Amino acid sequence: MLIIGIGGGTGSGKTTVVNEIIKQLPENEVGIISQDSYYNDTSHLNYEQRTKINFDHPRSIDFDLLCEHLKELKKGNPINQPVYSFVKHNRTGDTIHTLPRKVMIVEGILILTNTELRKMFDINIFVHADSDERLIRRIKRDITQRGRDIDEVLARYQNTLKPMHEQFIEPTKEFADIIIPNNRYNTVAVDIVRTIISERLA
Numbered sequence: 489m490l491i492i493g494i495g496g497g498t499g500s501g502k503t504t505v506v507n508e509i510i511k512q513l514p515e516n517e518v519g520i521i522s523q524d525s526y527y528n529d530t531s532h533l534n535y536e537q538r539t540k541i542n543f544d545h546p547r548s549i550d551f552d553l554l555c556e557h558l559k560e561l562k563k564g565n566p567i568n569q570p571v572y573s574f575v576k577h578n579r580t581g582d583t584i585h586t587l588p589r590k591v592m593i594v595e596g597i598l599i600l601t602n603t604e605l606r607k608m609f610d611i612n613i614f615v616h617a618d619s620d621e622r623l624i625r626r627i628k629r630d631i632t633q634r635g636r637d638i639d640e641v642l643a644r645y646q647n648t649l650k651p652m653h654e655q656f657i658e659p660t661k662e663f664a665d666i667i668i669p670n671n672r673y674n675t676v677a678v679d680i681v682r683t684i685i686s687e688r689l690a
């Protein structure tokens with residue numbers, strides 16, 4: 489199994505890059521694990537309390553479960569990936585049955601901060617976009633897709649997202665084997681990663 493970790497700030501384009509990478513690859517050969525599925529289970533908190541969580545800090549992620557799931561996949565066993573709701577700020581209770589594939593892609597803002605996870609990755613990729621570009625994308629996405637308003641997005645950006653990005657996420661660039669500049673759609677970089685994967689699948 490080839491395991492690729494794709495990190496980078498919110499709005500840098502990780503999900504978009506992953507979707508482009510897998511577009512022309514055989515569906516049953518490549519699997520995706522999203523860090524977002526592994527936000528801590530916060531069912532013990534009410535909605536108001538959940539809105540106050542710092543979702544950009546590594547402790548907001550259930551890395552134990554994520555590592556355990558990746559180990560199971562490596563052993564050839566399927567896992568049940570939790571489904572997360574950005575509207576409810578919690579797991580939905582549903583899961584996605586995820587089968588082990590020849591190539592597994594793990595993507596998320598904080599995945600490269602975790603030493604145990606990094607040890608399991610064969611290739612570390614960091615997707616970069618400038619912070620103003622990421623903020624613009626985040627405002628548009630969170631309002632249209634994640635049920636937020638402009639005040640919520642900007643407050644979260646100033647209070648937690650920006651400082652956490654600087655403290656935890658940007659420094660993980662140093663672990664990257666490949667940095668994808670993604671201020672614009674980067675088809676060349678996507679082709680390079682796709683070629684690496686195709687060689688492994690051949």
Ligand SMILES: Nc1ncnc2c1ncn2[C@@H]1O[C@H](COP(=O)(O)OP(=O)(O)O)[C@@H](O)[C@H]1O
Pocket residue numbers: 496497498499500501502503504505625626629670671672673674
């Ligand atoms: N290179 C790009 N240029 C313009 N918009 C982009 C680019 N890459 C991604 N986007 C858009 O930015 C938003 C965030 O992208 P997404 O892939 O969800 O980022 P991430 O997964 O890193 O948070 C989406 O609406 C996406 O369509």
Ligand SMILES: Nc1ccn([C@@H]2O[C@H](COP(=O)(O)O)[C@@H](O)[C@H]2O)c(=O)n1
Pocket residue numbers: 497498499502524527543544573574575576577578596597644649
């Ligand atoms: N309930 C939540 C959980 C997380 N976030 C934000 O999502 C960002 C990470 O997801 P990306 O798809 O953008 O990589 C992160 O910056 C969190 O602030 C949220 O808004 N609500």
